[in-house]
Amino acid sequence: MSRRYWLMKCEPGAYAIDDLARDGHTSWEGVRNYQARNFMREMQEGDGVLFYASNATPSGVTGLASVSRGAYPDEFAWKKGHKYYDPASTREAPVWYMVDIAFVERFPDIVSLDTLKSTKGLEQMMVTKKGSRLSVQPATKAEYDIVVRLGRKKH
DNA sequence: GCCAACGTTGGC
């Protein structure tokens, strides 16, 4: 299967591109939305990730990552008392999944949501549409390439 | 901090 592309949201207070640059890689647990989970289950090692900072000033894509491990059961769903605990998920029949991502690059400047919205070719991206709260979204190669070009552009 | 949008839950 050829490489696919995704956009993953995170609040920078929880985990930012600088944290990923420092750590090199991280696990992406805690997704508790079925649509996002279904997208995560399609992720494969080597897929490209637009790392998006949500609830930020401004919000936008702050860098790139890649999937370093495809979907596997979210073990935090089994930890009683943990904020990601979900009794509906068992080891025999996991409900939730996580992936690992690796740092690729940090953009010199954020590609803001405003920029995404006003850039030709990105009109169909979910993140540019009103009310789109999905934290894991698919992107096309064309969209990914456009965002990468914007992110690397010198101002 | 507000609140619109949206997903989930649960009573019926």
Add this chain to the structure above:
DNA sequence: GCCAACGTTGGC
């Protein structure tokens, strides 16, 4: 299976 109530996301 409908839908009101509720909780969460995330832009602003």
